[in-house]
Structures are given as structure tokens and as C-alpha cells.
Amino acid sequence: MIPPAFDYHSPRTLPEALALLGRYGDEAKVLSGGQSLLPLLKLRFAQPAHLVDIGRIPGLDYIREDGGVLKIGALAREAALETSEVVRSRYPILADTAAVIADPIVRNLATVCGNLAHGDPANDHPATMLAIGAEVVATGPQGARTIPIAQFFTGIFTTALAPNEVLTEIRIPAPPPGSGGAYVKLERKVGDFATAGAAAFLVLKGDVVQSAGIGLTNLGPTPIKAREAEGYLAGKKADESTFAEAGRIAASAARPGADRRGSVEYKREMARVLTVRALRKAAGRAAGR
Amino acid sequence: MARHTVQLTVNGAPRSAEVESRLLLVHLLRDEFRLTGTHIGCDTTHCGACTVLLDGVPVKSCTVLAVQADGRQVQTVEGLARDGALHPIQEGFMQEHGLQCGFCTPGMMLTGAALLERTKSPGEDEIRRAISGNLCRCTGYVNIVKAVQHAAAKMR
Numbered sequence: 001m002i003p004p005a006f007d008y009h010s011p012r013t014l015p016e017a018l019a020l021l022g023r024y025g026d027e028a029k030v031l032s033g034g035q036s037l038l039p040l041l042k043l044r045f046a047q048p049a050h051l052v053d054i055g056r057i058p059g060l061d062y063i064r065e066d067g068g069v070l071k072i073g074a075l076a077r078e079a080a081l082e083t084s085e086v087v088r089s090r091y092p093i094l095a096d097t098a099a100v101i102a103d104p105i106v107r108n109l110a111t112v113c114g115n116l117a118h119g120d121p122a123n124d125h126p127a128t129m130l131a132i133g134a135e136v137v138a139t140g141p142q143g144a145r146t147i148p149i150a151q152f153f154t155g156i157f158t159t160a161l162a163p164n165e166v167l168t169e170i171r172i173p174a175p176p177p178g179s180g181g182a183y184v185k186l187e188r189k190v191g192d193f194a195t196a197g198a199a200a201f202l203v204l205k206g207d208v209v210q211s212a213g214i215g216l217t218n219l220g221p222t223p224i225k226a227r228e229a230e231g232y233l234a235g236k237k238a239d240e241s242t243f244a245e246a247g248r249i250a251a252s253a254a255r256p257g258a259d260r261r262g263s264v265e266y267k268r269e270m271a272r273v274l275t276v277r278a279l280r281k282a283a284g285r286a287a288g289r
Numbered sequence: 290m291a292r293h294t295v296q297l298t299v300n301g302a303p304r305s306a307e308v309e310s311r312l313l314l315v316h317l318l319r320d321e322f323r324l325t326g327t328h329i330g331c332d333t334t335h336c337g338a339c340t341v342l343l344d345g346v347p348v349k350s351c352t353v354l355a356v357q358a359d360g361r362q363v364q365t366v367e368g369l370a371r372d373g374a375l376h377p378i379q380e381g382f383m384q385e386h387g388l389q390c391g392f393c394t395p396g397m398m399l400t401g402a403a404l405l406e407r408t409k410s411p412g413e414d415e416i417r418r419a420i421s422g423n424l425c426r427c428t429g430y431v432n433i434v435k436a437v438q439h440a441a442a443k444m445r
Contacts, residue, residue, distance in 0.1 A: 001332050007291040008310035008356050031354075038352045039334050041311075051310070055357060103422025105337055105347045105400065190421040191335055 003041035010053045014139065017054050017166060022141055024050045026163045031055065032075065035102065035110040036118045054166060063087065065174065070094075072170040078107035078115070091172065092285060093181030093199065097128045100183070103191040116152065117167040119159040119222075122193035126153060126223030127215030128183050131199035134172045140165040153222040178210075179203040180285030184278045185217065186270055188261065194218040195261040196270035198250070200278035202238065204286045209233045209242070214278075219271050220255035228253060229275070238283045247276035295359040299324070300368030308355045315339045315350040317358070318365060326366035326395050330424070337423035340396035341365050347400045349422075366395035369402065377440040378402045387436030389427035396423045401437040409445055411437065 008031075011017040021028055028050040031037055040046050054060070054074060061075040063084045070091060072081070081087055082098040101107055101115065101124050115125040116136060129136075129149045136152055137144050138161055152160050161167060175181070181201035185194045197217030203210040212233035214226040229250035236242040256267035296305040299322060306321045318324045318341065330338030332351050339350040342364040369376035378398045381387060388394040397420060404411055404419040411419070416437045417430070425433060 002313070002316075003311040006310055008293065008354065010356070010359075031357075034354070034357070035334065035352060038313075038354070042332070053357065102334075103337075104419060105340060105349055105422035106334060106352075108346045109348055109353070 001042040003038065004044060004047040006041075006048055007050050008053065009050060010056050012056055012058075014054075014057055014060075014166065014168070017052055017057060018139065018141055018164065020050070020052045021164045021166070024052075028052050028163070030117070030166055032114045032117075033077065033109040033111040035106050036114060036120065036123075060168070065090070068174045070172040070174065072112050072172070074111065074113045074166065074168045076112050078102075078110045078112060079104070081112055082107065090175060091132075091181075093128055093132060093183050093201065093282070094172075096183040097124050097199070100124060100185045100187065100197075106191070113167045113170060116149075116170065117159060117161060119153060119155075119157045121153070121156060121220060121222050122218040123223075124183065124185060124194065124197060124217055127197055127199040127217040128181075129170065129172075130215030130223055130225040131183075131201040131213035132172055132181055133201075133213055134170055136167055137169040137171065138162070138165040139168040144168065146171070150225055156221045176203055178205060178286055180282045180287070181213075182278045182281035182285060184274050184281065186274060193261075196254075196256070196267050196274055198271065198274035198278040200275065200282040202233070202279065202282045202286050204238055204283065207238050209236050209238050212246075212279075214246070214250050214275060216250065216254055216271055216275070218256070219267060224253055224255070226250040226253045226275070233279075238286075240280075243276045243279040243283075246279060247272040250275040293356050293359070295355055297358050297360065298362045300364055306355070310354070310356060312355040313351055314341070314343075314353040314355050314358050314363070317355040318350060318363070324365050324367050328392055328395060330392065335424065336393070337396045337400070337420075338393055340399050340423060342399055342403055345403065345406065347403045347422075364399065366398060369398060376402060377443040378405065378437070380443065381436035381439035382433075385432050385435040385439050387429065387432045389425075389429050393423055393425045393427075397425065397433055401433075401440065404437065405441055405444055410441055413438075 029048040185197040201213040216224040251272035254271040328338040330336035
């Protein structure tokens with residue numbers, strides 16, 4: 001399959017990229033890892049007149065802790081997230097997530113920021129970022145602004161990014177003592193989108209939940225933050241009966257559609273099961289198990 | 290329709306071409322450079338038959354634009370053998386019967402060769418994870434794993 005014709009731009013600095021986006025407006029798309037955008041173009045789901053490739057802008061591929069925040073730059077690849085020492089030791093929920101995205105070859109090019117900017121409710125990082133309360137940095141002609149992740153996904157394949165903005169960084173608060181997170185995904189085979197997925201992040205004091213974050217993958221037109229289940233968990237004992245009830249509440253927030261991966265009822269049930277599994281694993285990590 | 294001149298290194302030799310923006314790397318390799326060892330299987334980023342090494346890293350060349358490879362190093366299956374001597378991964382596939390129809394083999398071998406560049410003694414799990422983006426429709430995975438292990442032993 002051959003993509004529709006477009007013009008290709010390869011800026012060497014972020015201001016150059018922003019100038020191109022400003023000039024072409026919604027005729028342009030940002031190209032980064034290309035692992036979502038190029039398949040989309042080949043299927044002619046989008047026909048932008050211009051691609052602005054940010055892949056040659058130096059200095060954007062970082063993953064580092066800085067002032068109590070983990071910062072992931074626009075060009076950090078999923079493969080780098082998967083193998084990063086700071087991620088594996090301090091943010092295992094991110095390593096969980098990266099390891100189940102597409103396949104290892106795709107992850108060599110796919111970027112973490114692109115996984116969010118694409119706005120696909122089937123992508124895996126959105127649920128994780130909703131659970132851990134990330135922020136994204138959108139850089140445009142007037143400078144940078146931060147957007148809480150809970151306000152980022154505005155519709156199917158639609159985000160709060162303006163056409164002249166680039167998602168330049170993800171910021172994740174450093175995990176407080178007694179916290180743990182996990183992401184679990186049900187997929188038919190390696191490389192498939194999730195039938196359903198759940199991310200959970202818990203802050204515990206002893207065996208009591210101080211705060212909880214839950215995100216759901218591919219269970220509605222946008223990634224879902226299961227607010228009611230999060231609220232239920234606060235102040236409860238972190239045990240199986242609490243997690244079972246939280247799973248039921250989270251599943252009631254799911255709005256899945258039926259497709260080849262399953263019926264509405266099946267997917268809602270998987271939302272429940274996966275939420276419980278993610279909470280159990282998160283609690284284990286919070287307790288240092 | 291914008292055209293660009295790309296200059297890249299393919300299997301160690303400098304190559305250049307004038308390409309459309311939308312040309313995929315796999316078509317540049319096969320149609321312009323006539324390196325038809327890189328196969329097109331699914332064309333949808335799933336099967337890995339088109340896997341090549343870009344700056345030493347396996348990528349699916351049906352999902353990379355030729356212009357994105359400008360200035361970079363590409364290695365294809367044709368670049369594995371050196372001076373008439375097979376690469377250990379090629380010997381492994383031959384000795385362990387690592388191919389049946391052979392369609393997935395170029396991608397499998399490049400993914401395997403890249404794995405062996407970063408780890409000397411991969412276990413079966415590690416090999417299976419590494420090739421999980423390369424599909425073999427003959428389902429010959431058992432011998433593919435043995436072929437990679439054969440190459441690993443030879444390279445140690």
C-alpha cells in the first residue's frame with residue numbers, strides 16, 4: 001500500500017518545526033516514530049498535505065528524573081523506556097506498559113509521546129498516564145504549556161493539542177513512598193491492540209489506600225479514567241474484597257463497542273478482571289513484594 | 290509531488306536516489322536498488338518480513354519512509370554474508386533447518402543477528418521475545434530458535 005502524496009519536511013530545530021506547523025495548520029501532521037501515522041496514511045484514513053518530521057531534532061530523546069519528576073522527551077522510543085534502568089527500578093508500571101505495545105521491532109521506532117499524541121483509545125500508555133497522574137507539555141509558537149493528562153484526550157483520535165503544537169515532554173511525578181503501579185493487558189496475540197487493558201496506581205499507608213489511580217484501555221471512545229472506582233478505594237483496606245468491588249465499579253465506567261475482539265459484555269467483564277489484577281499487582285509492588 | 294534526494298549507506302556501500310516523499314524504504318530497497326531479499330508480506334506493520342537494520346536496529350521497512358533513512362546505515366539480508374562467507378546466523382538457519390518456505394527468513398535472520406550483537410547467549414525465552422514481531426506462517430519457530438542458538442554458539 002502506498003501512502004497518499006504529501007510533502008516532507010525535516011526541520012533540525014523545534015522552532016523550525018513549529019514555524020512549519022504554523023504555516024500549514026491542519027494541512028500538516030507531525031511525524032515522529034511513524035508507527036501509527038504511516039499505517040494510517042497507507043489505509044488513507046488521513047491525507048495530510050505535509051508531514052513535519054521531528055525525528056532529526058537533536059536532544060529530544062531523553063528519559064530522566066529531574067526535580068522529583070520523570071521527564072520523557074518527544075523522541076524517547078518505547079524500546080528505550082523498556083530498558084531504562086530508572087524506569088525499571090522506580091516506575092515499573094511504565095516498563096509493564098512499554099513491553100506490551102505492538103512488538104519489539106515496532107517499539108524500536110515508536111515513541112512514548114506519539115502513543116499519547118495519536119489519541120487512539122486502543123493505545124496503552126494513555127491508561128497508565130491517567131492512573132499515575134502525568135502531565136504533558138505542549139509547545140507552540142507562544143511557548144510551552146502543561147496539560148494534565150485527564151484533560152488531554154478529548155475524543156476519538158482527538159487531543160487537546162492545537163495543530164501548531166508539538167507534544168514535547170511527558171512529566172510523571174516521582175512515586176511517593178508506599179506506592180506501586182501496574183499495567184495489565186489482554187491481547188489476542190503479540191502486536192494486537194488490547195481487547196481490554198487496565199492500569200492501577202496505589203499509594204498505601206500500611207494496608208490502607210491513601211489514593212488510587214485507574215485507567216482503562218480500549219474500553220470506550222477515549223481512554224477512561226475510572227474516577228468512581230478511584231474514589232471508592234481511598235481510605236479502604238487494600239485487600240481482595242476492596243479490589244473486587246473497585247473492579248466492579250471500574251467496569252461500570254467502561255463503554256466498549258463490540259468487534260472481532262469480543263462483545264460488549266465480554267469486554268466489560270474483562271475490564272473488571274483486569275482492574276482487579278492491576279490493583280493486586282500494584283499493591284504488591286507498593287508493599288515491596 | 291515533492292521529490293527529495295536521499296543518500297544512505299546500504300550494506301556498507303554509499304547509495305543515492307531521487308525519491309517521492311511518500312516512497313517507503315522497502316520500495317526503495319526492492320524497486321530502486323533491486324535488493325529483493327527484503328520481502329513484503331503483510332504491508333501493515335505486523336509480519337516483519339520486511340525487517341531491515343537501520344543504524345543496526347531492526348525496523349519494519351514497510352513502515353519507514355525512504356526520506357527518513359537519508360544519511361543513515363541500512364543493512365539488508367544481502368549484506369549478511371561477507372566475502373563469500375555466510376554470516377553465522379545464515380549458517381545456523383541452514384544447519385538447523387530454520388526455514389521451510391523461506392519467506393520470513395530474511396527478516397528473522399536480521400532480527401536474530403541484531404539480537405546476537407547485544408547478547409552473546411540468549412535463552413529460548415529471550416529469542417522468542419526478540420522474534421515476536423516476525424511471523425513464520427510455516428510455524429517453524431522451534432527450528433528458528435535453534436538456528437539463532439547455533440549462531441550464538443558459533444559467535445562466542
